[in-house]
Amino acid sequence: MAGFFSQIWTVIVMNILSLPRRAWMSLAAVFAVAVVVAVLLAFLAMAKGFERTLAGTGSDNVAIVTRVGSQSELNSVLGRDTVNTMMTAPGIALDDNGDPIQSSELFVIVDGVKRSSQTQANIPMRGLFLDGFDLRENLTIIEGRPFESGRNEIVVGKGVQNQFEGFDVGAEIRFGKTSWEVVGVFSTGGSAFESELWADAPTVQSQFQRGSSFQTMRLKLANPGDVTPIKAFIDNDPTLNLDVQTEADYFASQGQALNGIAIFGWAISIVMGLGALAGALNTMYTSVAARAQETATLRAIGFSNTSAFAGTLAESMVLSIIGGIIGALAAWLFFDGFSASTLGATFTQVVFTFELTPELFANGILLALVIGFIGGFFPAWRSARVPVVTAFQGVE
C-alpha cells in the first residue's frame, strides 16, 4: 500500500518539476484562471461591500416609523399629530426625565458634484434634532462642531466629503436659493449615514417648505429588537397608517439592492470559466501528449496507471490554484477598500467600500479548483490509458 502511494507521489513530483518545460502553455492556463477569478471577486466584493455598509447602519435598539407601504424614508410623510401620538406609544425607552427617547426626522434630496465623474448626483440631506445624534452608534464629530439649531448649518458625513466636491469645513453651499455653511464632519464607522448631510430639522422644514411635517421617527426601544408593543399601539389606532420595524431590518432590506450584481458576477464568471476550462483542457492534453513516452516507460517499469492519472490531475490542480491565488491577490490589491458610490433605494447616493472577505476569497479559490479538476480529469484519464508499447516507439 505504501508503495502505491509513493508511486503516486513520485509521478506527481515529476510532473510538477517538469512544468518549466511546458512553461508557455502552462502560463496560459494559469493566466486564464487568474483573470476569471479576479473578475468574479471584483463583482462579489462590490456586492458584499454595499451589503455590509447598509447592514452595519441599522441598530436593533432603534425602531423606525414610516408611512404604510412607503418602503423608504424618502417616500414617507408623518404629520405633526402623528409624531405627537407616537411619542405616547408603549415600548419606547425613557430618559431620566421620563420622556421618550426619539428623533423626528426629515429626508430630502440635494444635488452635489461627484469628484470621480464631475457629474451631478443626489445626496440625501437629513433634518434632525441634536437628540437624534444619540440614536446613532459610533457617532463621532471628526472635524468642526455640530450644527446649531435655527441656523443654516450642516455637518457632512465622511463619505460625502470623500466622494463629492466642495464639502470642506467652512465652505458655503447653495441649494436653490438657500445657502448653508459646513460646520463639521461626522463619522459613524463606515455606515450609510456617512453618505448624508445633517442639518437642523426646523430649518430644513422651513427652507424646503415642509410646514410642520416630518418623514420618519426613530424610537429607542425599551427592549432591544422588540417592536411588538409599538406595532400593537399602531394597529389599535385607526388614524395611524404606519409601518414600524427595527432600523436593522430596514437597512438590511435596502442592502439587498446590489444582490443582482453578485448574481451577474457569478453568471459572467461561470461563462468565462468555461472558456478558461477549454484553455486548461488544451494545456493538459498537450502535456499528456508530450509526456506519453515518459508515462509509458514508467508503466513498463511497474508504475500503476493510477499514478499516471493522479500525476496529471495534480498538475492541472496546481496550475489552477496558482492562477486562482494570483487572481485573488490581484482582486484584493486593486479592489479591496476601493471606495465607490451608487444609487441606493432612496434615490440617493450610497457611499460604500469594496470588501474582499476571506469567505469571498474561498469562493474564488473554489472556482479555480473546479476548473483545475475538470480540466485535469479527462486528460488524466487519457494519460492513464497510454499503452505501454508507446515507450518503445517514437513520439507521434
Next chain:
Amino acid sequence: MKDFYLVLKNLTRKKMRLFLTVFATFIAFMIFGTLTAFQKAFDSGIELSADDRLIVLNKISFTQVLPIAYANRVRAVEHVEAMTHLNWFGGYYQDPRSQFAMFAVDAENFMEVFDELVLTDAQRQAWIDNRQGLIAGQAIAENFGWQVGDRIPINSNIFSQRDGRTDWDFDVVGIYTGEDPQTDTNSVYFHYEYFNETQSFGGDFIGFMAVRTSDPSLNEEVIKSIDDMFANSPAETETVPEKAFNKAFIEQIGNLSLILTSVVLAAFFVILVIVGNSMILSIRERTAEIGVMKTLGFTSSRIFRMVLAESLLLALIGGVLGVLASGSLITLINNAPIQLPVLVLDSSVWSQAMLFVIGLGFITGIVPAMSALRLNIITALSRS
C-alpha cells in the same frame, strides 16, 4: 483554392484542440454580444431622447416640487410648442417592492410632447375623456397582465387619499407602444386632475415639466427664458435638454459602461492568450512540415498567408457562433418576466464583432506566421 484546402486540413488536424480553441473564442464572443446589447440598451435612454425636448426641474433637486402656476407661464414662453407637467406617483401594483415609473400628467398635452409614444386615436380620446383612465406601456402591461378595459387598483408609496387609503382605482384605457423597438414602455401615465383632487398633502404642485421647442437650435434661448423668468423666486428652476437629464440619471448608478467594457476586455484577454498559445504550439509542431513545403517550392510569403488564414478562420468560426449564441440568449432575456430595457442585437454589434474577429485572428496568427516566414529550411529539417 488549393491553399485553402491545406489551411482547412491543418486546422482540423487535431479535432480536440480545434474544438477547445473554437469553444474558448465562442465564449468570448457570446459575452461580447450580450454585454454590448446591454450597454446599448442602457445608452438607448440617452440616444432616443428627443433633441427638441427640455426638462424643467426645481433647481434644488428633481425631488423638490414646483407650483402649478409655473405651467401656464412656461407654456406662454416663445418657441415652446407643447408642454406637459409630470408628478412622480411612486406607484406599485400589489407588491410594494416592485415599484414602477408612474406619473400624473397633463393628459391633453402629454402626447404632443412625447410624440414617439404610439397610441390609437380612439384610445387617446378615451384617455382624455376618462378622468380615472390611465395609459400603460406595452412592456409593463404584459408584465402585469393588464388589458384595455380592466379596472385596477394601484397603490402609491408616497401619497394617500384624503380618507387615508393609499390605493387608487384606475381604468386601463390605452396601451402604448414606441416608434423605436428600444423605446421604454415600462411607464404608466394618468390624469393630474384625478391625482390633485384626491391626494391629501395640499395640492397644486407639480414635479417637473417637459417642454417641446419648435426647433432644437432654439433650445438655448428657451432654457434662458424659462430659468430667467423664475430667478429669485422661492422655487428657482433649472432647465436642461432631455438628453443631458437622462445621461445624468444613468450616471448616478455608476459607471456601467466601464464595468461592462472591463468584463468584455478581460474575456478577450483570456481568449487571446489561450488561442494564441494554441496557434504557436500547432505551428511549432509543424516545423519539419513547413521545411518540406519550402523545399517543395512554397514561397515564404505563401506560407505566411496560409498560417494567418488559419488563425483568421479559427477566430471567424468561434466569433460567428458566439454572436449567434448571444442573439438567442438575448431573445431569452427579453422574454423573461423582468423589468429590463429591450435588448437588441443590431448590425453595429455584428460589424464590431467582425472587427474583433479580424483583430483576434491577426494577433494570434502573426507570431507563428512570422516564425514560419523566417524559418530556414536547413534548421527546420534538422530539428526533426
